Amino acid sequence: MTPTLTLKQLTKTYAGVRALSEVSLRVAPGERVALLGHNGAGKSTLMKIILGLIPHDGGEVVVTGAAPGSATARGNTAYLPENVAFHPALTGVEQIRYYLSLRGENPSQAMALLERVGLHGAAKRRIGTYSKGMRQRVGLAQALIGKPKLLVLDEPTSGLDPVSRRDFYSLLDGLAADGASILLSSHALTEVEARTDRIVILSKGQLVAEGSLAELRRQAALPVTLHVIARDLAAVQAALPDAVLTDGALVLTCSQEAKLAVLTRITGLGDAVADIEVLPPSLEDMYSHFSRRDGQ
Amino acid sequence: MNRILATASAEFAIAFRNRWVLIAVVMMVLFSMVLSAAGSAPSGALGADRLSVTVASLTSLAVYLVPLVALLMSFDAIAGEVERGTLPLLLTYPISRAEVLLGKLMAHLAILSLAVAAGYGVAAVAAIAVDENAASGLPSLWRLMWSSVLLGATFLGVGYAISALSRRPSGAAGLAIGLWLVMIVLFDLGLLAAVVADDGGVFTTQVFPYALLANPADAFRLFNLAASEATAAAAGVSGAATSIPVWQSLTSIVVWPVLALILAVAAFRKVTP
Ligand SMILES: Nc1ncnc2c1ncn2[C@@H]1O[C@H](COP(=O)(O)OP(=O)(O)OP(=O)(O)O)[C@@H](O)[C@H]1O
Ligand SMILES: [Mg+2]
Numbered sequence: 200m201t202p203t204l205t206l207k208q209l210t211k212t213y214a215g216v217r218a219l220s221e222v223s224l225r226v227a228p229g230e231r232v233a234l235l236g237h238n239g240a241g242k243s244t245l246m247k248i249i250l251g252l253i254p255h256d257g258g259e260v261v262v263t264g265a266a267p268g269s270a271t272a273r274g275n276t277a278y279l280p281e282n283v284a285f286h287p288a289l290t291g292v293e294q295i296r297y298y299l300s301l302r303g304e305n306p307s308q309a310m311a312l313l314e315r316v317g318l319h320g321a322a323k324r325r326i327g328t329y330s331k332g333m334r335q336r337v338g339l340a341q342a343l344i345g346k347p348k349l350l351v352l353d354e355p356t357s358g359l360d361p362v363s364r365r366d367f368y369s370l371l372d373g374l375a376a377d378g379a380s381i382l383l384s385s386h387a388l389t390e391v392e393a394r395t396d397r398i399v400i401l402s403k404g405q406l407v408a409e410g411s412l413a414e415l416r417r418q419a420a421l422p423v424t425l426h427v428i429a430r431d432l433a434a435v436q437a438a439l440p441d442a443v444l445t446d447g448a449l450v451l452t453c454s455q456e457a458k459l460a461v462l463t464r465i466t467g468l469g470d471a472v473a474d475i476e477v478l479p480p481s482l483e484d485m486y487s488h489f490s491r492r493d494g495q
Numbered sequence: 496m497n498r499i500l501a502t503a504s505a506e507f508a509i510a511f512r513n514r515w516v517l518i519a520v521v522m523m524v525l526f527s528m529v530l531s532a533a534g535s536a537p538s539g540a541l542g543a544d545r546l547s548v549t550v551a552s553l554t555s556l557a558v559y560l561v562p563l564v565a566l567l568m569s570f571d572a573i574a575g576e577v578e579r580g581t582l583p584l585l586l587t588y589p590i591s592r593a594e595v596l597l598g599k600l601m602a603h604l605a606i607l608s609l610a611v612a613a614g615y616g617v618a619a620v621a622a623i624a625v626d627e628n629a630a631s632g633l634p635s636l637w638r639l640m641w642s643s644v645l646l647g648a649t650f651l652g653v654g655y656a657i658s659a660l661s662r663r664p665s666g667a668a669g670l671a672i673g674l675w676l677v678m679i680v681l682f683d684l685g686l687l688a689a690v691v692a693d694d695g696g697v698f699t700t701q702v703f704p705y706a707l708l709a710n711p712a713d714a715f716r717l718f719n720l721a722a723s724e725a726t727a728a729a730a731g732v733s734g735a736a737t738s739i740p741v742w743q744s745l746t747s748i749v750v751w752p753v754l755a756l757i758l759a760v761a762a763f764r765k766v767t768p
Contacts, residue, residue, distance in 0.1 A: 247583070250583075250587045251587075252583050252586060252587065252767070252768050253767055253768075270589055273587060273588065273589045274589045276587065277587075278583075278584060278587040280580070280583050280584050282580060283580075283584065284579050284580040284581050284584075285581060286505075286509055286579065286581060287579075288508070288509045288512040288513055289505065289508060289509060289512075293505065293508060294505075296501075297501055297502070297504075297505040298588065300497060300498065300500075300501030301498050301501060301502075301588040301589065301590050302588065302589065303497070303589075306501075325512075338584075341584070
């Protein structure tokens, strides 16, 4: 299957600041890719280059078989900018009607689109009176116009309440099932975890990790934490000299491979142990592992 | 074409809500009414009908007011989108930058035409009410109307160019007012000073006519006054002006809007959202 989006060795420098260096990425039809990275990592820059809004200095970008910003690419791509803004004097429905006309779609679909994002109640009010989350929903509604082959969504869930976030991801599931490719950036790791097929981590403009969450976990090989509650503290402490007593529990860490051996040793202590809790590395741990490992 | 019309209709809605339609119409009507009232002294001595005299004074009014209204409507066109942050999203849609500008131009020209028609209409009604011969001035009123719209189109285009170049609404507003002062007020004063200093020399005969034609506002004035010579005297237009053939001033007022729009598109293409 030809990818919807291909980046090869993409490089971008802003007046001396290296925003992206040699980023390569492919997104296949129907694939949902999450772009993670610290503030200033280059996520928005990457997206603007894909949309043809800003030029790049090196590498190659192919969007639905065409150059970024070309008529073909723009016709096939939907965008939701971070901090999306609209003219405050227009109503939600007028704004969406306008965007529908620009894509050559029938403007009468505007109400239905606003209903899909749960905004039909306020559709006839001026956007100037909307809350941040409501503006974000207008942004989502315009990204659903037509049948885009590629959706580029910059922090799409920022400003949305938890229920709306869930609704938003189920909208995406539907689009991906119909074959649309989705590239979204986010700072909310937990929601990205369940709802995307692949995670790409940028750090200081470099792609530092890429893969499904399970793959990234394996790559990171972060230690597992064990919490042991002892009945006979002295006996357990003697058996686990590395463990540290915190809040009444003995805490120790070990590598993934050593986990089973350590557990066997602890269960071997019999009645001296009251309970064991195994904590896998958290998403945050994994994320900071990848986004720090170069230089910081 | 559909995209241009859709842009125009959205822009018109915005201008309507922001009271620009109202402001432009009220401004033109108010000034026209003041002019009509001020010009109500007997004018039979000049041998011209009332409407032609009104057209002559409306011409002087339009030279100031039409560019001003056009610049006020256009200075925010691109700088405002940049500041609000609405430009990046718009530019990812399948619409070219030239089409965006044409859509805005269409909406703003419609508003300007409405204002001009309302203002001149009021003045015409006032003139016809007091002088039954005034109807003979209708052709010159019509000429004034369409040439005013062309003058407005020029300054709308120039305003878009300023808006694209300065990228901030405050900067664009300052530039627009500055440009209005230079092109409408200082340009004429400078020419006048030069003509006086030159005292009928090469400048007055060779450069002055072309300098007038090069300025769209002066070309507009020349066109309307020269075309109705009966009233030229009433407006006190200089002798040099009447020697410029009408086709030349007509060319200037027709070519300028096109030039201004080309300039605006070129400036807009340079804007990185
Ligand atoms: N117009 C610009 N001029 C100069 N530098 C810029 C410009 N835009 C972005 N940068 C720089 O490029 C780098 C990447 O910025 P970018 O906006 O892509 O980050 P981001 O990953 O989207 O961050 P965030 O999570 O905060 O949105 C930053 O160092 C930023 O300062
Ligand atoms: Mg960003």
